[in-house]
Amino acid sequence: MKNHSAITFILLGLTDNPVLQVILSVFLFFTYIFTVAGNLIIVLLTLGDSHLKTPMYFFLRNFSILEIIYTTVCVARFMYSLTTGDKSVTYNTCLIQLFFGILTGATEFFLLTAMCYDRYVAICKPLHYTTIMNERVCAILVLCCWMIGLIVILPPLSLGVQLDFCNSNLIDHFVCDASPLLKILCSDTQFIEQLVLIMAVLTLIGTLVCVIMSYTYIIKTILRLPSAQQRKKAFSTCSSHMIVVSITYGSCIKQAKEGVASNKVVSLLNTSVIPLMNPFIYTLRNKQDSIKKMAFLSKN
Template sequence: MEQWNRTIVTEFILQGFHLIPELEICLFVIFLLIYLLTLMGNLLIIVLVCSDHHLHMPMYYFLCNFSFLEIVITTTVVPKMLTNLLAKKKTISFLGCMTQSFFYFLMGTIEFFVISAMAFDRYVAICNPLHYSTILRWRVCHYLILCSWLGGFLSISTPTVLKLQLPFCGPNVINHFFCDSGPLIKLACTDTRFIQLLDFFLFSFVVLSSLILTMVSYIYITVTILRIPSSSGRKKAFSTCAAHLIIVALGFGSTIFIYVTPFQGSSLGINKLICVLTVFVTPALSPFIFTLKNEKVKEVLKNAIAKRLMYIC
């Protein structure tokens, strides 16, 4: 009987936003446009970094990895959500739900570690510019990215295995637009306090440890910049860090609000709205934030456009 109960739920219903069909169509168009903008913006950064030797530097290597993670995170969630906005039966299979949840949190966890690596890169560039090339060698950069992926996998694998073993034998309606951890765990017909606490401690460790590393780097950066005698030099140094700090504020702020709470899922309506920020707004804005604040990227982009126009003419 216990084994039968474990397999009775073969699919989940994603409630989404509780809108009338006409509004769902409008929301479909808006989210589709934002998704396409996200793909184009982040793919553009990847193409520019890979194709132009002027951007073959650690700073842009980390930025390229960050853009890749943004693409994967949005692609994990958005296509299924767009499909459900137009569908009468807004379902996702059990395996599809678990897969979506795994990759969403895996890529998100890796992204936090990559943000810390980007902060370390800025710390070395501003606080130890003479030793930049010796400290951040390409081998070190590859190790930082490899450790980010390994750390993300190790952080997410244990909770995922435990969730796969949960019995789902009753309600199958998830009060969200994707298979978020909190709403999913609430549907299990067993005591899930251990998994909730495990999620809380792992999320807290990943988010807060990477936030501390990032903020320590920027404290040292700020102190160093304030010691620069010329105002133009201080302004230039701050401008190179401004884009990163905006992404840090958006990413860490929203994640701490949603996941670094003892029991997730208490304010699902608010959490859904904030998840729209992390799934749609931040990935769509990050390419523009990074390019508009970076003179070298803008220069490479202008040259690429000029060469393309010359080729067409």
């Protein structure tokens, strides 16, 4: 199939059981609505509230935008397939979904690393925090996250679009993902598979090393603080980010280890449940901080 524009893929999805499909569609509908609504509220609050004009909330706003795009790209098309029964997807649509799915997924890791650097500066260099993490630096960091994410995915993607497909057009997934697409290619995919693996490992390991190094310095600095209250407050500023980092990296590593069937289930959780957890994790932390502030004001 050299004429790519004429290709129509069939997404096999997760199950052919009608009852499970109904349950799955209802589950995805509610998780998608709550994910978009929750992350959109974070975006609007951080834009409108003058008290939230800090670097931490600037990064959080961009992270929420990423989550909205990511879950929309991956879940919205699957919900359409479940409700209409139409599992077909054109080559161009599949390529667009693949591009934005991988781009937002890769950018998320770099943005989490930038957020980690923000926490490092806030705790390890508090006197210089406002100078180092000014608006220009924050904007450059976010832009770099998107640019690096684009640089990471362009080489394998540009090589992949030049390859030829076999007679099979069945994609064993609910989204257009790189792994099932490579399985239905007629061309030799050894080089591109190695390139995809190298880029994925560099992204995962590179960002993880930066995160571990940052939190090593953060923990050392916190443990040197004189009072228990100061240490508790410092840990509190990092708790939400640490939880999100642990969930994101943990789910990614688990997905890499699983087989095809389990991989699809983990992918579904990564694209629907985990983006839903982000606003709740940060909202819970802010609620706890608000309660502490009210208690402090009432005593004084």
